[in-house]
Amino acid sequence: MDRRNAWNQYDDAALLKVEEAAAGYKKYLDAGKTERECAAEAVRMAEAAGYKSLAEAIQSGAAVKPGDKLYQVQMGKAVMLFHMGKAKLTEGMNIVGAHIDSPRIDVKQNPFYEDGDFAYADTHYYGGIKKYQWVARALALHGTVAKKDGTVVNIVIGEDESDPVVGVTDLLIHLAQEQMGKKASEFITGEGLDITLAGRPLKGEEKEPVKAALLKILKDKYDLEEEDMLSAEIEAVPAGKARDFGLDRSMILGYGHDDRVCAYAEIAAMLQLPAIPEYTCCCLLADKEEIGSVGATGMRAMYFENAVAELLALTTGKESDLSLRRALANSRMLSCDVSAGFDPLYASAFEKKNSAFLGRGVCYNKFTGSRGKSGSNDANAEYLGRLRKIMDDHDISWQTAELGKVDVGGGGTIAYICALYGMEVIDSGVAVLSMHAPEEVISKADLYEAIRAYAAFLTDMKQA
Ligand code: MN
Numbered sequence: 001m002d003r004r005n006a007w008n009q010y011d012d013a014a015l016l017k018v019e020e021a022a023a024g025y026k027k028y029l030d031a032g033k034t035e036r037e038c039a040a041e042a043v044r045m046a047e048a049a050g051y052k053s054l055a056e057a058i059q060s061g062a063a064v065k066p067g068d069k070l071y072q073v074q075m076g077k078a079v080m081l082f083h084m085g086k087a088k089l090t091e092g093m094n095i096v097g098a099h100i101d102s103p104r105i106d107v108k109q110n111p112f113y114e115d116g117d118f119a120y121a122d123t124h125y126y127g128g129i130k131k132y133q134w135v136a137r138a139l140a141l142h143g144t145v146a147k148k149d150g151t152v153v154n155i156v157i158g159e160d161e162s163d164p165v166v167g168v169t170d171l172l173i174h175l176a177q178e179q180m181g182k183k184a185s186e187f188i189t190g191e192g193l194d195i196t197l198a199g200r201p202l203k204g205e206e207k208e209p210v211k212a213a214l215l216k217i218l219k220d221k222y223d224l225e226e227e228d229m230l231s232a233e234i235e236a237v238p239a240g241k242a243r244d245f246g247l248d249r250s251m252i253l254g255y256g257h258d259d260r261v262c263a264y265a266e267i268a269a270m271l272q273l274p275a276i277p278e279y280t281c282c283c284l285l286a287d288k289e290e291i292g293s294v295g296a297t298g299m300r301a302m303y304f305e306n307a308v309a310e311l312l313a314l315t316t317g318k319e320s321d322l323s324l325r326r327a328l329a330n331s332r333m334l335s336c337d338v339s340a341g342f343d344p345l346y347a348s349a350f351e352k353k354n355s356a357f358l359g360r361g362v363c364y365n366k367f368t369g370s371r372g373k374s375g376s377n378d379a380n381a382e383y384l385g386r387l388r389k390i391m392d393d394h395d396i397s398w399q400t401a402e403l404g405k406v407d408v409g410g411g412g413t414i415a416y417i418c419a420l421y422g423m424e425v426i427d428s429g430v431a432v433l434s435m436h437a438p439e440e441v442i443s444k445a446d447l448y449e450a451i452r453a454y455a456a457f458l459t460d461m462k463q464a
Pocket residue numbers: 099258259289337338
């Protein structure tokens with residue numbers, strides 16, 4: 001049962017659309033290097049397409065009706081889009097959900113120190129990373145500093161060509177005999193991922209003159225004190241823009257495909273819905289998936305349920321816990337997250353006929369998890385059957401996959417969390433090479449097919 005390669009299906013007009021989708025996505029990646037930036041960019045795109053604030057509708061108590069488009073933001077780090085449909089909310093929604101946080105290196109709350117005439121930032125990495133991939137490369141600093149007076153300073157250093165960049169240094173090969181003998185998980189330690197920030201002393205300063213010079217820059221350029229770092233979220237991410245990959249330009253190299261490629265595909269699909277879809281369509285962009293969907297902005301928080309409760313009140317004029325349960329339980333969802341693309345260089349990690357191939361279209365994972373499907377949302381065969389029909393009716397290139405060989409490893413998504421409500425959920429996404437590396441690779445064809453697949457799902461999936 002080999003699946004077709006999407007590239008073979010495209011005529012010249014389709015190829016133009018593939019490039020258009022890729023260009024839009026690369027812009028989204030460049031604008032969103034952090035969960036906050038991705039959330040802000042999603043809201044900007046939604047507002048430009050006529051979406052209004054749900055928070056404001058709740059404030060004013062304005063009735064919500066079919067065709068209305070609303071967005072809700074959770075603490076600046078998670079976003080929900082709702083496009084109200086003809087059917088009652090209790091008949092369920094068609095939901096696409098992705099995450100917008102990506103692995104990175106976070107700066108600690110008390111970060112700065114000086115050693116050997118350098119000033120450093122101490123860090124604590126976020127998400128699953130191969131630590132050795134993050135040394136000896138250009139990093140940019142993105143973040144938010146909340147001052148005591150309530151003002152918030154946003155920082156982006158290292159993305160403009162004229163900006164300086166920072167980074168974590170590595171040991172020269174000439175002296176690395178001991179380092180090279182260690183296991184890859186050990187030769188760069190978490191505590192060793194310290195970022196070099198400065199290397200020039202402040203003239204006349206006797207105690208820690210390089211750190212003093214660094215603090216002067218922060219004061220002069222950003223009006224920040226060292227103490228302000230106590231309430232800051234600064235993320236070190238790979239510097240630079242997403243780029244075409246391969247001489248044929250068929251792929252995209254960039255930071256954070258996991259899972260911004262699915263987030264972008266969802267937004268793009270939402271923005272091409274008919275004026276009044278049959279069912280209410282919903283796009284979830286969650287934070288904290290990479291560390292277990294925890295915290296007030298992770299999918300396990302109740303913000304989605306709360307937003308649906310508010311929508312029910314605004315559409316029916318009534319509050320009902322039973323209606324809320326019905327709306328959630330009757331919903332259909334694609335949990336959109338990246339899948340491991342088959343990599344011939346590491347073929348032994350994959351079982352080939354149940355692997356996702358770059359270029360063969362949007363991917364469906366009936367289950368994820370590890371070992372005996374532990375931690376997986378195992379989607380229902382009946383639901384997968386209904387999906388197959390929608391995909392084939394729309395002539396979408398799609399494939400099914402598992403995340404590597406059975407005993408090799410595993411992973412999870414937000415699928416199991418939404419499944420708690422009793423709704424139908426299946427994992428769906430785009431195949432990625434070098435997942436969780438500072439720069440990951442996807443195929444433009446898979447991005448394009450994901451957008452088409454999500455749009456078809458949102459318009460065509462029905463209550464069983
Ligand atoms: Mn992911």
